[in-house]
Amino acid sequence: MTSGRTADDELRERLVEAADDLFYARGIQAVGMDAVREAAGVSLKKIYALVGSKDELVVAVLRRRARALQEALEASADRAGDARAKVLSVFDFLDAWFCEPGFRGCGFINAFGELGSTTPAVADAVRRQKAAFREFVTELVVAAGGTPQAAVQIALLAEGAQTTAAISGDPHVAREAGAAAATLLDAATPATV
Amino acid sequence: MTSGRTADDELRERLVEAADDLFYARGIQAVGMDAVREAAGVSLKKIYALVGSKDELVVAVLRRRARALQEALEASADRAGDARAKVLSVFDFLDAWFCEPGFRGCGFINAFGELGSTTPAVADAVRRQKAAFREFVTELVVAAGGTPQAAVQIALLAEGAQTTAAISGDPHVAREAGAAAATLLDAATPATV
DNA sequence: TACGGTAGAGAACGATCGTTCTCAGCGCAA
DNA sequence: TTGCGCTGAGAACGATCGTTCTCTACCGTA
Known part of the structure; x- marks a missing residue:
């Protein structure tokens, strides 16, 4: 019942949602990638594999929102x-x-x-x-x-x-x-x- | 013809105006104090003597605006x-x-x-x-x-x-x-x- | 004229940041 | 069962930042 969603898709969704919450609550530049890593429970290596950069994470957050x-x-x-x-x-x-x-x-x-x-x-x-x-x-x-x-x-x-x-x-x-x-x-x- | 304005008042005015321009153009956190120092032509030591901290500079900018x-x-x-x-x-x-x-x-x-x-x-x-x-x-x-x-x-x-x-x-x-x-x-x- | 004190320039300090690199572990194939 | 390759964790790297510290120069007073 994953309808084509991979484990990466679910990780990405969790990552973007956690980042959204933090960015919205405190402002984007006030949130470091370490805080995002901790909130999402996804390692930095994996985060950069999923989104490429902080800017791309921000854009993914805006699109989701x-x-x-x-x-x-x-x-x-x-x-x-x-x-x-x-x-x-x-x-x-x-x-x-x-x-x-x-x-x-x-x-x-x-x-x-x-x-x-x-x-x-x-x-x-x-x-x-x-x-x-x-x-x-x-x-x-x-x-x-x-x-x-x-x-x-x-x-x-x-x-x-x-x-x-x-x-x-x-x-x-x-x-x-x-x-x-x-x-x-x-x-x-x-x-x- | 200074009507009570000291040299510090004029420095402060120049500082706050330069900071205002930079903060407004680029966003506050994207502007470091070194860029403000350069735009205002006021040393860091003097800047901190005039405003105390970056946060206070931001507040002074908002009040001026x-x-x-x-x-x-x-x-x-x-x-x-x-x-x-x-x-x-x-x-x-x-x-x-x-x-x-x-x-x-x-x-x-x-x-x-x-x-x-x-x-x-x-x-x-x-x-x-x-x-x-x-x-x-x-x-x-x-x-x-x-x-x-x-x-x-x-x-x-x-x-x-x-x-x-x-x-x-x-x-x-x-x-x-x-x-x-x-x-x-x-x-x-x-x-x- | 000389000495002492104060103010100010900007280099440096300690911290934080985005991103990368190193090492370890796991899985797959021979 | 063993070896190799790949993936991933998080420590570390290099850069940037806010603020402070050290040193120099100038001014005032004796």
């Missing part, structure tokens, strides 16, 4: 009722996420701020995730009868909510952002009465 | 016409800032993402600046007849615009954010016709 986020957002949208509710489900998801212990803002924004100008592969991975998020929001907004411009604005609210929640420690900014998103969506959607 | 931002926002608001225009002047300011060469997002968000969980003094300095910004926006919005809730939402747009512009490289997100802010402000302000 991007997939998890996309899946969670899609699951949240799937649970929502009509098209308008699907748009606002983004903020329901953020609301739940911000209240989680260990929440420390957007891992992509943090990584970009720390390494974005010195590590092109990190900058690229972050740009891709943000482009995917914007596209996801645009699809939802357009499906709800809104405009691409409204989608951009709603995505900006979601981005602003993430850094504000992390810095202020107020997890309820997602609700404020959601309320603003509802206002913008309704303003951009012709009434259908 | 906070003052500069507050002054620029206030100057932009002063130049605006009526109360509503003053609210939107925030986005005019952001629009101009995002187009500057060397723009790399919000220095506070970057610093928080990198050091916020390991250096309490950095986290505190960032929280104070964001609280001051929110208060500034609230004053403008309330003066324009809007609600504190609208102010929170407008501040979220400004925050979202900063990270989005940095990551996407699109400097015009400030205009989109401004348009959204106008919509939210108008929706929160009773019509006075």
Whole structure:
């Protein structure tokens, strides 16, 4: 029941997950490879055999986090009722996420701020995730009868909510952002009465 | 014509400005004290006499940046016409800032993402600046007849615009954010016709 | 004019880091 | 059963870092 997964695949998954936890909690450069080795229970020799370098580990972490986020957002949208509710489900998801212990803002924004100008592969991975998020929001907004411009604005609210929640420690900014998103969506959607 | 400024004050100003440029361009941990020494033209001995430690230098940089931002926002608001225009002047300011060469997002968000969980003094300095910004926006919005809730939402747009512009490289997100802010402000302000 | 004290330059110290190298153990084949 | 080759653990290497220490030079006072 391994469906093509080798022992190395499982080691890599354990490694990337352990690194993700540490990088997200403390910042990437504050975490040495020895700490990753200890948290993952994988030797340095094996780590470098699996990922090649610390930079490649960071990129693998960002990719894993991007997939998890996309899946969670899609699951949240799937649970929502009509098209308008699907748009606002983004903020329901953020609301739940911000209240989680260990929440420390957007891992992509943090990584970009720390390494974005010195590590092109990190900058690229972050740009891709943000482009995917914007596209996801645009699809939802357009499906709800809104405009691409409204989608951009709603995505900006979601981005602003993430850094504000992390810095202020107020997890309820997602609700404020959601309320603003509802206002913008309704303003951009012709009434259908 | 020194108005109480000593040679040390001027050295400190030069030091903090040089450090600010380097930290903002590359990330704080990517810049060693030797690079700061070279850029500022101040010896290490003198640097440690002036600021005490690298962490204190970082905090001094954040405080300097906070003052500069507050002054620029206030100057932009002063130049605006009526109360509503003053609210939107925030986005005019952001629009101009995002187009500057060397723009790399919000220095506070970057610093928080990198050091916020390991250096309490950095986290505190960032929280104070964001609280001051929110208060500034609230004053403008309330003066324009809007609600504190609208102010929170407008501040979220400004925050979202900063990270989005940095990551996407699109400097015009400030205009989109401004348009959204106008919509939210108008929706929160009773019509006075 | 000379001596003593203080301030400051930058080399050096001790620590940490990313990555590699050495050695040992295990597995497979003859 | 033995020998060889390959994989992997973690110590070590070389580099970088924040901070301190040593030495020199300058200034002030007697």
